[in-house]
Amino acid sequence: MTELQSALDKILQITSSKIIDGILTDPMGDAVTRISDVTMAALTLNNGTLTVTEANSENYPEYAENVQPTFTEDKIVLEKVTLGAENGAQEGLRITYLVALKDDYRNGNFYPTNKKTELANLNNKYLHFAIPSIRDFPKLGDITVKKVWQDADNAWSTRQAITMVLQNRKKGTNDVWTNVAEQNFSTNDASYTFKDVPINHGSILMEYRVVEEVAGGQRVPGYENPTYAPATTTIGTNTTLTVTNKLKYANYEFTKVSLSGKELAGAKFEVTRANSTKSLTVPSDASGKVTITNLPIGEYTVEEIDTPTGYDGKVKFNISVTDDGANGLKLTSTLKNNIAENPLKDTSLTVIKRDNSTQAPLSGAQFEVWEVSGDTDVLISSGVTNTAGKLVFEEGLPAGSYKLTETEAPAGYMLLEGDFTFTITDDGEVKDFKYSGKDVNNDQKPTLTLTGSDKTHNELQITANNLPKAPPALPRTGGMGTQIILIVGLLALGAAGFWKLTDWRKNRGGDEDA
Structure with missing residues (x-):
């Protein structure tokens, strides 16, 4: 209360008028609480020298003894205040007490310690006093928010940008959480430190938590609800809050068969997701089953890239995986009855x-x-x-x-x-x-x-x-054909003999019988 003391000292220096049976009213300001007893002292100003005499001392003056004080939590009243000058020395009073800012006002701003403080004389003249102000800076600290994605390094490009909202309230209370600050996180950001946040609110520690927000809600679509570890904290016990998002997955199974329903092994399918560079290749097993696992939220195309040996007609269809809220993921397929048929090659x-x-x-x-x-x-x-x-x-x-x-x-x-x-x-x-x-x-x-x-x-x-065709059949023995051949042969032989005999005779010079 040094400012009040200075004000009283100035009063003693600038006035020589007497105050008779005056009343001093000094109410507390709304932002403060008196935290100490009130002490009084008598003041004497003589030739520029100020003398302070504490109450209950041997030479405590009578004018001070006659004052009637009343002290309450929100106000100080002094009655029977008579002040003047004696032997050239001016008289005065000083009251001293301590105040503290209430918790709700400990935010670094200035607040008045008192409401209007005045001294009323019997002649209804009022003397007003300057009102001091005080402020309190809370202790500050840092809180780090760490972001953990459990989604295979965003292999399917499922992450979304999020906002981390830092909130606080008085520890041990059920007060409403109040937003303190917020920070946008991209899909690759791993951590952020909120700096210079209040550790306490007056004598009460502040507890903190972080809330993840995304467009349209407080959960990234396709992910489980975020987990917070720890759920709340105070600065000094744990200054890192970890927020974890875990991706949800769905599985899909269908069967590769011939047109007659025979289960076919050896087919291969490629699975691609819209807006993602990742793909999967899955085969059909010995029983024709094709199992696609770990499909997160998204729109997929499933296309046959290798048909079973001997078969043709590559199959292509779509899969949609949507977020069904509390029920997890919902998968739908355009493949009828989950059967992929292949016709036989020609x-x-x-x-x-x-x-x-x-x-x-x-x-x-x-x-x-x-x-x-x-x-x-x-x-x-x-x-x-x-x-x-x-x-x-x-x-x-x-x-x-x-x-x-x-x-x-x-x-x-x-x-x-x-x-x-x-x-x-x-x-x-x-x-x-x-x-x-x-x-x-x-x-x-x-x-x-x-x-x-x-x-x-x-x-x-x-x-x-x-079979080869059969050769032509020979005539039967003794038949007409043999006889004809024999006769023709004899005639030919006879002609040859006649020609030979004629030729011999010519060589001998003619016919001997001639």
């Missing part, structure tokens, strides 16, 4: 033509392939075996039933009596193979060869053996 048919006995290749045989469908057969293709006895039909055969017919035999060979009939199934098998003729044994068990991605068709080979 089949390239090769006919090998051979001699039934020697197995020599035969060229020039003509064949036709017919699709057998109900009561009507449809011609698919035709061709002729080459010099190697081989015919490859360029027209691929899809799964179905077929008939192979020889329409012209190789030269010198008999035309096959029967047809070859067979069925190619959706599962890549040849069933019901049969040769209907009885002229030659063309029974066999052809196998469909399933090919990889390097070939456009599967392969089927059928061997067709032919």
Whole structure:
């Protein structure tokens, strides 16, 4: 209260008027609380020298003894105040007490210690006093917020920018949390330190917490609710608050099958996410199952990049993973019944033509392939075996039933009596193979060869053996044909003998009988 003391001292110096039975009223300001007893002292100013006499001292003056003080928590009142001058020495009073700022005002601002303080004389003249002000600076400290993402280093680009809001309240109370400061975090920021935040509010410690905020709520979509460790803290016990966001995942399974439902292994699928550079490659197992794990929130495309051996028709579909709030993630797929079907590749048919006995290749045989469908057969293709006895039909055969017919035999060979009939199934098998003729044994068990991605068709080979035509038959013994040959031979022989005899006679000079 040095400022009040100075004010009183000045009063003693500037006034020589007497105060008789005056009343001093000194109310406390709203921002302070009196925290000490009130002490009084008598003041004497003589020739510029100030003498202070404390109450209860031996020479405490009578005018001071006559004052009637009343002290309450919010006000000090002095009655019967009589002050004047005696022997040239001016009289005065000093009251001393201590005040403290209330907790709500300890924010570094100045607040008045008193309301209007005045001294009223009997003649209703008032003397007003200057009112001092005080302020209190709280102790300051730092709090660091650490951000932890549990999402495989943001592999799927799922993070969002967030705002960390620092809040405080008086420790041990149920006061409403008050925002102190906030800081924006990018998807890569790991920590931030809030500096120079109050450690205490007067005599009460402040406790702090941090709240994560994102556009539209307090949770990053696709992540679990953030965890805070510790939930609250005071500066000095733990100055780091860790906020953890854990990414949620969904799994999806479907089955790779043929058109007939046969489970197919060996397919490969690529999974990509919109707005992300990451991708997955997943295969179908021995039972045709394709399992995609750890899919976070997002829109995905699943595309078949390798089909099972012997199959065609790459499958492509979409997956959507959305945040279902408290229920976790919701996954939907455009793949009907979670079944990915592949049709069998078309089949390239090769006919090998051979001699039934020697197995020599035969060229020039003509064949036709017919699709057998109900009561009507449809011609698919035709061709002729080459010099190697081989015919490859360029027209691929899809799964179905077929008939192979020889329409012209190789030269010198008999035309096959029967047809070859067979069925190619959706599962890549040849069933019901049969040769209907009885002229030659063309029974066999052809196998469909399933090919990889390097070939456009599967392969089927059928061997067709032919019998040679029989040589012309000789006439029977004793028949007319032999006699004719014998007569002609004798006539020829006789003519030759006659010609020889005539020639001999000419060489002898004529006919001896002549």
